[in-house]
Amino acid sequence: xxxxxxxxxxxITATGQRVTLRCSPRSxxxxxxxxxxxxxxxxxxxxxxxxxEERAKGNILERFSAQQFPDLHSxxxxxxxxxGDSALYFCASSVGPAGGDNEQFFxxxxxLTVL
Amino acid sequence: xxQVEQSPQSLxxxxxxxxxxxxxxxxxxxxxxxxxxxDTGRGPVSLTIMTFSENTKSNGRYTATLDADTKQSSLHIxxxxxxxxASYICVxxxxxxxGNMLTFGGGTRLMVKP
Numbered sequence: 001x002x003x004x005x006x007x008x009x010x011x012i013t014a015t016g017q018r019v020t021l022r023c024s025p026r027s028x029x030x031x032x033x034x035x036x037x038x039x040x041x042x043x044x045x046x047x048x049x050x051x052x053e054e055r056a057k058g059n060i061l062e063r064f065s066a067q068q069f070p071d072l073h074s075x076x077x078x079x080x081x082x083x084g085d086s087a088l089y090f091c092a093s094s095v096g097p098a099g100g101d102n103e104q105f106f107x108x109x110x111x112l113t114v115l
Numbered sequence: 116x117x118q119v120e121q122s123p124q125s126l127x128x129x130x131x132x133x134x135x136x137x138x139x140x141x142x143x144x145x146x147x148x149x150x151x152x153x154d155t156g157r158g159p160v161s162l163t164i165m166t167f168s169e170n171t172k173s174n175g176r177y178t179a180t181l182d183a184d185t186k187q188s189s190l191h192i193x194x195x196x197x198x199x200x201a202s203y204i205c206v207x208x209x210x211x212x213x214g215n216m217l218t219f220g221g222g223t224r225l226m227v228k229p
Contacts, residue, residue: 002158042221043159043204056216090158101146101208106158
């Protein structure tokens with residue numbers, strides 16, 4: 001158990017809908033990262049927040065947005081969902097702002113299925 | 116463009132055998148390299164981290180090597196067990212004025228058979 005929690009575990013929705021994925025980082029970690037992993041694909045970095053502010057941006061679509069709240073939990077919002085958005089979405093956390101220098105601890109993931 | 120390539124894409128070995136996974140990168144400037152193990156449907160877990168000055172680092176039956184000159188790393192698994200069946204991901208970190216950036220390899224999917 002990494003100490004990172006994600007909810008929900010599974011999510012099934014229809015095209016065009018909007019969903020929110022939630023992540024709580026390990027106690028004491030200030031950085032939260034979001035990743036997308038499509039079937040049999042590698043991890044794609046989406047976005048990082050550090051202490052409430054956006055720190056780094058990866059291949060995140062305009063239909064997707066995220067935020068980190070004062071209690072450090074984070075939410076990833078996916079809107080106008082398409083079939084291709086079906087994937088595992090992982091959240092990771094680390095102590096500091098530098099994603100490479102600090103070990104990232106990954107949550108169990110949210111499996112999103114868009115029908 | 117920063118890239119990390121892993122080989123082979125997939126590998127099947129018998130329990131008890133050894134294997135070596137490869138990672139070649141073109142990331143610059145290099146900061147560090149991590150190997151992660153990802154069980155199917157679960158989040159990755161860090162196995163080792165290697166900085167520029169380190170050549171070899173072990174974690175139990177896992178031994179990672181780094182050749183910063185040729186920009187290659189390997190992960191050697193000794194006396195494989197069924198529980199080693201997973202994807203192994205090489206992640207290279209670079210740091211520049213824009214901040215810290217991670218480049219992920221596509222992973223090697225290892226299957227250990229009894």
